[in-house]
Amino acid sequence: MHLLYFDPGLGAMIIQTIIAAVAGFVLFSKNLMYKIKLFLGLTKPIEDDVFDDIDIKDSDVENEKSSEL
Secondary structure, eight states: OOOOOOOHHHHHHHHHHHHHHHHHHHHHHHHHHHHHHHHHTSSOOOOOOGGGGOOOOHHHHHHHHHHHO
């Protein structure tokens, strides 16, 4: 009977690989399930408009540009 020797570096690398694979699978499947649910109409699309909450008038932008010159 042959026993394998794992030093701490190899053991840590194996554990890190397993954790990375599990995390990658979870993130990939979460995104995939969202797209499937979106296609089937079970969820509403997320609107990610960052600039909707900022009120900037065009005149404010023009005044700032003229003051920089």
